[in-house]
Amino acid sequence: YKKLMYWELELENIEDQSMIEILESQKIEANNQFGKFIERNYEGWFEAKADKPVQSHNLFRELVVPEITKKDRPVLFVVIDNLRYDQWRSFESVVSNHYKLEKEVPYYAILPTATQYARNAIFSGLMPLEMEKQFPQYWKNDVEEGGKNLYEAEFLTAHLKRLGLNIKQDYFKITNLAGGRKLVDNFKSLKDHNLVTVVYNFIDMLSHAKTEMDVVKELAADDKAYRSLTLSWFQNSPLLEIIRQAQQMGFKLIITTDHGTINVKNPSKVIGDKNTSLNLRYKTGRSLTYEDRDVYAVKDPKRIHLPSINMSSSYIFAKNDYFLAYVNNYNHYVSYYRNTYQHGGISLEEMIVPFLVFNPR
Numbered sequence: 001y002k003k004l005m006y007w008e009l010e011l012e013n014i015e016d017q018s019m020i021e022i023l024e025s026q027k028i029e030a031n032n033q034f035g036k037f038i039e040r041n042y043e044g045w046f047e048a049k050a051d052k053p054v055q056s057h058n059l060f061r062e063l064v065v066p067e068i069t070k071k072d073r074p075v076l077f078v079v080i081d082n083l084r085y086d087q088w089r090s091f092e093s094v095v096s097n098h099y100k101l102e103k104e105v106p107y108y109a110i111l112p113t114a115t116q117y118a119r120n121a122i123f124s125g126l127m128p129l130e131m132e133k134q135f136p137q138y139w140k141n142d143v144e145e146g147g148k149n150l151y152e153a154e155f156l157t158a159h160l161k162r163l164g165l166n167i168k169q170d171y172f173k174i175t176n177l178a179g180g181r182k183l184v185d186n187f188k189s190l191k192d193h194n195l196v197t198v199v200y201n202f203i204d205m206l207s208h209a210k211t212e213m214d215v216v217k218e219l220a221a222d223d224k225a226y227r228s229l230t231l232s233w234f235q236n237s238p239l240l241e242i243i244r245q246a247q248q249m250g251f252k253l254i255i256t257t258d259h260g261t262i263n264v265k266n267p268s269k270v271i272g273d274k275n276t277s278l279n280l281r282y283k284t285g286r287s288l289t290y291e292d293r294d295v296y297a298v299k300d301p302k303r304i305h306l307p308s309i310n311m312s313s314s315y316i317f318a319k320n321d322y323f324l325a326y327v328n329n330y331n332h333y334v335s336y337y338r339n340t341y342q343h344g345g346i347s348l349e350e351m352i353v354p355f356l357v358f359n360p361r
Helices: 002-011 017-046 056-069 085-096 115-124 128-134 152-162 177-190 202-212 214-219 223-235 238-248 330-337
Strands: 075-080 099-104 169-174 195-200 252-256 262-264 266-271 282-285 295-298 314-318 322-326 340-342 355-360
Touching (some): 002 017, 056 252, 056 355, 075 238, 085 099, 085 223, 085 252, 169 177, 177 195, 202 340, 223 238, 238 355, 314 322, 330 340
Parallel strands (some): 169 195, 266 322
Antiparallel strands (some): 099 355, 252 355, 262 340, 295 314
């Protein structure tokens, strides 16, 4: 995947359309194979002695904690929601002006590759099924009303306690410009902390805006434009100013994300009852009818540590660049959502995401 991405970035400014078409077909084939790989292996990763990659729920313990326990520097842990690997590459050079890359570990986002599952898993150190059991007051299922990521700070505090880490830490979620500027103004007051966690939501909002706003559709028409927009945002965002201040204060910097996103092109028909979840890249509910070849279906959610909405719930995850479209109102659905950025399913872009550790220059 990193090789494909390398060539995509190398070739993005060439005029030769045939080269780009070859690369595109390679990406499609790679995702095809990746979908099969996940179907064959994903369930096995939850067995105790499995040979498995780092995933969302063990990311903090395996990769962040060792940086905290070195105690050589305070840690700024930045989680940029919905940051794809190629988007990271687009602004890597800007971060490099202030920080030196020490370690790069791509890790696997859990399924569904959606914020309520993957980001809660990062902070709680638990899979969604365990979150539902241990923290019923914090966990909400797909079809329940209300915010699904309102308790990340509490999840993180409980996680640190479980790990026996008694440290001075704080958590900030930035969802708008004012919030970002406020943190910039107050960042100096965090100099005595061991860990400062910042969740930054802009890119996720951008991907949703591409669906709903024609202006953003034009600005982020394809992956190249999407990268360019990400770079432009980052260069002018409070996040860069926070990173600059952190560098001056001697913070170690960790940048990661909860999941990526994919530009969906092909509809796949699905039928479900009224309690089926709304996401276009995965569905959970009872009596789902779907195109077998387009999805990874999990009849027993417990096997991949996911909660069930009811006794007979199953999950389906779209593969490749499919999006799940209901049969009723199908044509409207297809024209509205084709060529939009979606996440929740199985693709290299959604599942293999960056984890980066930097020391200040």
